[in-house]
Amino acid sequence: MLRHLDEQLRQIKSEILVTGGYVERALEEAISALLNNQPERFNLVFDFEKKINEAHIRIDEMCLEFLASQSPVAKDLRLILAIIKINTDLERMGDQAVNISHNARDYLKNTPIKSLNDISDMTRDVQRMIRDALDAFVMNDSSKAESVLLQDDAVDEAKHRVFREFIAEIQKNPQVTGQALDLILIARNLERLGDHATNIAEDVIFAVTGKDIRHGSKTTDR
């Protein structure tokens, strides 16, 4: 029989996963709207962000209630602290999807400047990081979480590539400055989404193993 505590934790984890799904959908809609020139899809992003914000508050309340009523220790306490942080990251990921939508909407108002292949590739990499981080969370899989950390460098490199490409574009053709800057900012938003996925992966590793691997600190049990 499940302890009441386990049942509460299961419910909170399930809320996190639902919210993670909203984040994935919000990013997918924002980028599809950009790549397929379908600005009406941005409204879906704003709908998802609203759901994410509601879930953010609800999950925080559930965690507070859990801490107050169960006084968890050890592994359960680590898990609930990880969830509180993951919840914050998910909320900010929703904000980033909205930022992408604003920049993309501006971009689509002007003449497209060139192929968006690099943005599209970068998005796919970031989506994989998010998917893997959430999978690691649901499966308590610290190896999978570690694989997320390894993907972050490629995303950072992709961002630098986009920056260089669009700076060159501006220098060739200054009247596209506004559009190129929109894409540079979108690359920046994507990079930050990757950073949040990394944060989630680090929290999973901490929850599962008790090791704090942030800031390249010596891994210490706690």
Place this chain on the structure above:
Amino acid sequence: MLRHLDEQLRQIKSEILVTGGYVERALEEAISALLNNQPERFNLVFDFEKKINEAHIRIDEMCLEFLASQSPVAKDLRLILAIIKINTDLERMGDQAVNISHNARDYLKNTPIKSLNDISDMTRDVQRMIRDALDAFVMNDSSKAESVLLQDDAVDEAKHRVFREFIAEIQKNPQVTGQALDLILIARNLERLGDHATNIAEDVIFAVTGKDIRHGSKTTDR
């Protein structure tokens, strides 16, 4: 006589304030290095960020220990949850100061393009938000925290002004694209520092009043 619980909370709060001081110094050094063309000062920013990261891990450990040993409820529990979130914000503010340093170092490698008055003004506004948010935290002052929320719009508007200014600059003179983009990204970093100060203020309001005012939600006691 202080309860042991109060003494532990006092110590954790004091660590937060020390860390907040590092964040303020890191930002001050990063911007002074830029405005006074003193790239050697960027090393101080990296030193402060290291201290912030160490404090981040230490404070998290203290909070975990506090939750496990004291099983706080009600106001004490709200405060410790607020501290866990504020600690995360401070760590990311350190990252932003480092980002500013990287962008500013790039900027200083090239010919300066024009007056940096707008960046300087924007920095002063953001510094005030951070100072007020930390003061609100130390004084449990929810009115001061609310005043921080009101300052955020001005910072966002300043960022838009910087964006417009430097886009115009690039269009007039495309060979300054790299430098102008550095300044645009610095304005973006400053805006994010303001967002983190806002997050801290919201957490203070929650800790002090029990009201969750994020996402314009109805204020609900909890």
